[in-house]
Amino acid sequence: xxxxxxxxxxxxxxxxxxxxxxxxxxxxxxxxxxxxxxxxxxxxxxxxxxxxxxxxxxxxxxxxxxxxxxxxxxxxxxxxxxxxxxxxxxxxxxxxxxxxxxxxxxxxxxxxxxxxxxxxxxxxxxxxxxxxxxxxxxxxxxxxxxxxxxxxxxxxxxxxxxxxxxxxxxxxxxxxxxxxxxxxxxxxxxxxxxxxxxxxxxxxxxxxxx
Ligand code: 5GP
Numbered sequence: 001x002x003x004x005x006x007x008x009x010x011x012x013x014x015x016x017x018x019x020x021x022x023x024x025x026x027x028x029x030x031x032x033x034x035x036x037x038x039x040x041x042x043x044x045x046x047x048x049x050x051x052x053x054x055x056x057x058x059x060x061x062x063x064x065x066x067x068x069x070x071x072x073x074x075x076x077x078x079x080x081x082x083x084x085x086x087x088x089x090x091x092x093x094x095x096x097x098x099x100x101x102x103x104x105x106x107x108x109x110x111x112x113x114x115x116x117x118x119x120x121x122x123x124x125x126x127x128x129x130x131x132x133x134x135x136x137x138x139x140x141x142x143x144x145x146x147x148x149x150x151x152x153x154x155x156x157x158x159x160x161x162x163x164x165x166x167x168x169x170x171x172x173x174x175x176x177x178x179x180x181x182x183x184x185x186x187x188x189x190x191x192x193x194x195x196x197x198x199x200x201x202x203x204x205x206x207x208x209x210x
Contacts, residue, residue, distance in 0.1 A: 007098040009090070009116055010184070011164075013109045014124035015154035017136040019170035023124060024103050026177040035093040035100045040066065043081035056086075074104065074111035079153075083108070099184070106160040113163075122183065123164035123193075127171040128208035129155070158206065166191045167198050169205070 014020035028036055040056045042063050051057050058066075063082045067075060075084035085102055093100045102112065112119050126132040136150050161167050166183050168191055170176050182188045190197050 005097070006094040007096065007100060008184075009094060009100050009102065009112070009119040011102045011104060011109045011112050011119055011121045012124065013104060013106045013121070013160070013164065014170075015126070015132070015157035016150055017132045017154050018124045018126045019135065019173065019176070020103060020124045022173050023168075023170060023176050023180065024101060026173050027101065027180055030177060030181070031099075033098065035098045037085055037090050037093075037100055037102045039083050039085055039104065040072075041081055041083045043079075043083075073115065074108040076105055076107035076111075078105045078107070085112075106157060106163060110163055120166070120183065121164035122166045122168060122180065123161045124176075125158060125161060125167060125169050125202065125205050127169055128205055130208065131171075161202055162193060164193055167193055167202060169201060 012020060012024060024036065028034060038052065038054070038056060040058055040063060042058060042060050043055070045051065045055070045057050049055065049057075060082070063075075063084065066072060066084065066086075071087060072084035073087040073090055075082060077083075083104065085104060085108065090100050090102070102108070104112075106123075109121055113121055126135065132154055133147075133151055136147050136154070166188050168176050168179050179188065179191055183191060189195060192198060
């Protein structure tokens with residue numbers, strides 16, 4: 001899909017409440033040269049969000065027209081809305097040699113890894129289930145029912161960790177960002193999905209009680 005020398009594509013996924021957005025902000029703060037892809041979505045904007053900064057907000061007709069014209073590197077339906085990564089947006093930065101970060105769900109990450117096997121897939125896990133629940137409740141915007149649903153979805157999403165190249169645990173944002181930098185520098189062996197420390201840590205997290 002891309003020929004010649006180009007930048008790296010890094011895909012970051014996580015269950016909601018795992019601290020992915022906080023980590024990504026810290027990475028961009030440390031590395032302003034890294035480009036964060038802005039996705040297209042049919043979800044209505046939240047109060048704090050701006051079109052073209054957080055997402056490109058489009059209606060279903062526009063999204064489906066883009067889908068049909070193969071404008072997306074990946075796309076998925078998440079929590080009842082469509083999301084997609086613009087191939088043109090991402091390839092422009094990659095051709096300029098930039099590292100590009102995609103903050104997308106596991107379904108989209110799987111599609112990217114099939115289309116661009118050289119992409120680096122990183123999955124973020126919360127330190128334990130109790131912390132995940134605390135973070136989901138801490139957002140303070142959802143009802144108890146919505147929180148229980150999000151928690152259930154998050155626990156199911158966590159099971160996709162094996163589909164990634166690396167796993168990071170978001171106990172401390174600074175340490176997690178250090179480990180992320182280590183991966184980009186080719187020193188992420190301990191966080192590789194098939195390393196013993198990662199497998200033991202993930203087993204502990206998945207076994208922790210709610
Ligand atoms: P939110 O609507 O809360 O911003 O995001 C909901 C979920 O959709 C998150 O897991 C987020 O990572 C995911 N998401 C955001 N953009 C994309 C995208 O372009 N593709 C896919 N597959 N998922 C996305």
